[in-house]
Amino acid sequence: MxxxxxxxxxxxxxxxxxxxxxxxxxxxxxxxxxxxxxxxxxxxxxxxxxxxxxxxxxxxxxxxxxxxxxxxxxxxxxxxxxxxxxxxxxxxxxxxxxxxxxxxxxxxxxxxxxxxxxxxxxxxxxxxxxxxxxxxxxxxxxxxxxxxxxxxxxxGVTKITAVALENLGLLNEAAGKPVKTAAIVHEDGPFGSQLAGIVETELPKLGIEIVEKIAHPTPHRDFNNIALRVKASKADILIPTNYINEYTLMTRALQQQRVELMAIYSILGGAASNIKFVRENNDIAQYVIDCNHWYDxxxxxxxxxxxxxxxxxxxxxxxxxxxxxxxxxxxxxxxxxxxxxxxxxxxxxxxxxxxxxxxxxxxxxxxxxxxVNSRPVNLQVRGDKIEVIFPKEYATIEPVFPRPAQG
Missing domain, CATH: 3.40.50.2300 (Response regulator)
Incomplete structure (x- = not known):
């Protein structure tokens, strides 16, 4: 009908x-x-x-x-x-x-x-x-x-960010605290701006210094300058928050500009938990971590x-x-x-x-x-799949952090 x-x-x-x-x-x-x-x-x-x-x-x-x-x-x-x-x-x-x-x-x-x-x-x-x-x-x-x-x-943003940062702290602790600096890239709308503000306040409490913070509009088509700024910051990890089109363009620009990172740790990353992104950009998607909505x-x-x-x-x-x-x-x-x-x-x-x-x-x-009983999960791209890494009761694979050195 x-x-x-x-x-x-x-x-x-x-x-x-x-x-x-x-x-x-x-x-x-x-x-x-x-x-x-x-x-x-x-x-x-x-x-x-x-x-x-x-x-x-x-x-x-x-x-x-x-x-x-x-x-x-x-x-x-x-x-x-x-x-x-x-x-x-x-x-x-x-x-x-x-x-x-x-x-x-x-x-x-x-x-x-x-x-x-x-x-x-x-x-x-x-x-x-x-x-x-x-x-x-x-x-x-x-x-x-x-x-x-x-x-x-x-x-919402507050709960998701709190869970994401708690799990980032656990990952970094288990790895011997290799991550000491971070860059933030976020869309400049109400969701991205608020999230970035929370990360900016809370991340230093984990012993991680923020060395760059970059906002961009939605839509946005050219991420080369943003990638170069991230590269110049020499950040250990990148924490991005944006929608699928911008996330995809951003990761491609990072690859083209040869930006070396220990991890891309997304919070509500528009493509990081998207199988279309994994399928079409498999090489650059590997080991990306995201904290996002997901089912059981x-x-x-x-x-x-x-x-x-x-x-x-x-x-x-x-x-x-x-x-x-x-x-x-x-x-x-x-x-x-x-x-x-x-x-x-x-x-x-x-x-x-x-x-x-x-x-x-x-x-x-x-x-x-x-x-009040909602909660996000942490995911990681592995091969051609998106796997759950946190919380433990839903985990489908052990996390890899930091990601292996890029060839």
Whole structure:
């Protein structure tokens, strides 16, 4: 079942949008049970299109799995119908697209791949009492505005940075403390700037001196000067924070400029935990470490998702994982509330104790819109795979730190 809305005003302001549904066949079987509309607001075009389309795919996989399992049972087996709208990688478009979601009758929505987009969309959604469950949105401003419609399921900058630096300290200690200096490269938006600020404050407490800090815009196309500055700093490690396109260009420039580093230790590195980056840049990806969102690969639902993604030819990235998980959270709220009323959804999400997610989290507990039981993992590229190295209970391989000397 495919559903289209033609709203000329929004089309002029925000361009193309797609309105897609869940599985068609279960809907036929439940013809007497109206579908429940759930929104997906992601950047399907523009600089963040890869991430946005990956998130949209994850949301579709989740809706298909929920519908195949009988839909929302407390509502007579109602299937989930996704309304997917393009944020075009622009905050003003993300805000305008919320009007389309509201008019389409969604009960809640997930999105939007980047903090700047999510800050705009959640603010716009507040006037509709429309809940947004963030797929990705790490800037702490997201949960500091007191908006009752905001639910960040995945961890934010503060928690991710704390975990990343703790694990960096453990790695450096175990290796005999070879790392003494670091350079920071970060995107200059709300997420990158805040993260870099925390690293700048906390890293010296590990005995590591910051010898260079470089900000860049998104998008950014030429990293040669940045690579030369990192090289001139003679930093032992590089700590980058940026999106997939910029991360890829940055690592290529580092290689071209022959920048010697003991490690690239990313915190929310846009490509470092991305199998597409590993596949297309295998030589420069080796031994890169990242602290990022990731699922628990041992859960049965995770295995089923991995199989679905492989069958559809979709890269298994954290975008797919977190979008899948946020649809799970929304479906659980629907199941408990037995209603698609928007205010009822906000109340159900606020009281969530959901423990069936594919993520390596404890029971969901939103405090001021922030899931306090979320947590990131550390990953390392090894060969053609992305392996988990921290926490130990999820580790698939022992870490290599520092990386072997480059030939």
């Amino acid at each position: 495919t559903h289209h809305i033609n709203r000329r005003g929004l089309l002029k302001a925000s361009g193309a949008m797609a309105l897609l549904s869940g599985l068609a066949s279960p809907a036929i079987l439940r013809a007497q049970t109206p579908a429940i509309k759930v929104g997906v607001l992601e950047p399907l075009t523009g600089n963040l299109a890869y991430n946005g389309n990956q998130c949209a795919a994850g949301a579709r996989f989740a809706a298909e799995a929920i519908n195949a399992a009988g839909g929302i049972k407390s509502m007579g087996g109602a299937p989930i119908e996704l309304v997917i709208v393009d944020a075009e990688s622009r905050p003003e478009v993300a805000a305008a697209a919320v009007d389309t979601l509201a008019e389409a009758g969604v009960c809640a929505f997930t999105g939007a791949s980047a903090s700047a987009l999510g800050l705009a969309s959640s603010q716009a959604a507040a006037k509709y009492d429309l809940a947004q469950v963030f797929s990705v949105g790490t800037a702490e401003a997201i949960v500091e505005r007191g908006l009752p419609n905001v639910f960040r399921f995945t961890p 690969p041992n859960k049965e639902a995770s295995k089923a998702l991995a199989a679905s993604a492989a069958g559809a030819g979709i890269d298994m990235t954290y975008d797919v994982m977190v979008a899948y998980a946020t649809i799970q959270v929304i479906a659980d709220a629907l199941e408990r509330s037995g209603s698609a009323d928007r205010k009822a959804m906000i109340e159900a999400l606020a009281a969530s104790d959901y423990d069936g997610s594919i993520m390596p989290y404890g029971p969901t507990k939103f405090v001021n819109g922030d899931n």
